[in-house]
Amino acid sequence: MQQPFDPKTALPISFSGLKQFAKSPAHFVHYKTKEWTTTAAMRRGTLVHRMLLQPEEMQNMQVVEANTRTTKAFKEAHEAHGEWACLGKELREAEDIAAAVRRHETAMKLLTAAEHKEEHLQWQCEGLNMHGFPDAYGNGILLDVKVTNPDPAKFQRMVMDQAYHMQLALYSMAIEHPVKMYWVAVDPNPPHTVCVFEPSQKMAEDGVNMARLESRMFLHWIETHKPGASVLGFDHYDQGAPLTVELPSWHR
Numbered sequence: 001m002q003q004p005f006d007p008k009t010a011l012p013i014s015f016s017g018l019k020q021f022a023k024s025p026a027h028f029v030h031y032k033t034k035e036w037t038t039t040a041a042m043r044r045g046t047l048v049h050r051m052l053l054q055p056e057e058m059q060n061m062q063v064v065e066a067n068t069r070t071t072k073a074f075k076e077a078h079e080a081h082g083e084w085a086c087l088g089k090e091l092r093e094a095e096d097i098a099a100a101v102r103r104h105e106t107a108m109k110l111l112t113a114a115e116h117k118e119e120h121l122q123w124q125c126e127g128l129n130m131h132g133f134p135d136a137y138g139n140g141i142l143l144d145v146k147v148t149n150p151d152p153a154k155f156q157r158m159v160m161d162q163a164y165h166m167q168l169a170l171y172s173m174a175i176e177h178p179v180k181m182y183w184v185a186v187d188p189n190p191p192h193t194v195c196v197f198e199p200s201q202k203m204a205e206d207g208v209n210m211a212r213l214e215s216r217m218f219l220h221w222i223e224t225h226k227p228g229a230s231v232l233g234f235d236h237y238d239q240g241a242p243l244t245v246e247l248p249s250w251h252r
Contacts, residue, residue: 005029007222012122012129015167022163022214025221038083040090044188045147047086047094052101052145053117053135060084063091097147100192107184107196114141123174126215134171142172142179150185150195159183165199165207166214173211 007025010017010032021028050057062081064074065088077085101107114136122131136143144167148158159165168181181204183197199207 005033007218007225011222012131013218014130014132015163015170018130018170018211018214018218019163019166021218021221022166022210025225041147041188043086043090044094044097046083047091048097048101048147048186049118049135049145051094051098052111061086061091063088096190097186097188097192100194101145101184101186104184104194104196107194110141110143110182110184110196111136114138114143121171121174123170123176125170125173126212126219128215128219130170130174130215132171132174134174137171137175137179140177140179141182142168142175143182143184144168144171146183146185147188148185150187150193150197152195152197155183155185155195155197159199159203163207163210165203166210167207168199169204169207169211172208 007028010028013021017028017031020031062077062085064071064077064085066074068074069078069087074085074087101111115138116134117136118133119137120131120133122129124130134142135145144164146155146158146164149155164183168183172179172181181199184194185197186192186194
């Protein structure tokens with residue numbers, strides 16, 4: 001039988017955890033208690049980040065030339081080296097993506113200037129203990145690398161769907177001095193186009209407001225949550241009461 005979840009044990013909380021809580025407490029609890037499965041996209045993103053942010057660690061990679069991860073050779077390598085084992089074709093795909101970023105003058109200028117890479121930081125937002133690993137910061141720059149479609153309209157939607165602006169806002173609080181914030185987005189699909197984005201003032205302010213609101217809501221939840229009590233979903237603001245469905249604004 002699964003033990004009741006105590007949210008206080010989840011502190012300090014990461015951006016990913018707070019993002020899940022922004023959906024509902026139930027989403028957060030599921031995020032903290034589920035069994036994780038690493039996807040191909042996640043492995044690719046990890047490789048690209050290592051190549052761009054921590055290239056010295058690439059010497060630890062154990063490359064297996066095999067067609068799939070189900071082969072005996074790869075299973076043996078993975079058992080011995082864990083996440084440091086990868087397929088040769090995975091490595092070459094990630095290298096193509098990272099090379100595209102290296103060819104982008106603005107992206108590399110920012111990555112070079114932001115000398116702190118993948119450093120573990122701890123801070124508070126509205127009294128909530130938090131921690132995280134900003135991709136890169138320093139010299140007045142805060143930067144996050146995203147392996148995703150860099151089409152401006154689609155990236156704007158991605159920022160809002162994934163709360164990327166809240167992520168930058170939280171990391172800027174950890175750094176504790178004014179920074180200019182950027183995203184370097186690179187397409188995982190050929191020809192691996194790259195685009196550098198920065199949030200507008202209004203988007204940056206919305207990210208800060210969202211971070212502060214969700215932090216206060218999380219603190220309220222852990223202070224009022226009773227051990228063993230059910231964890232509510234989208235109806236948690238109304239304590240499980242029925243929600244009213246209105247006609248949409250576009251309905252005539």
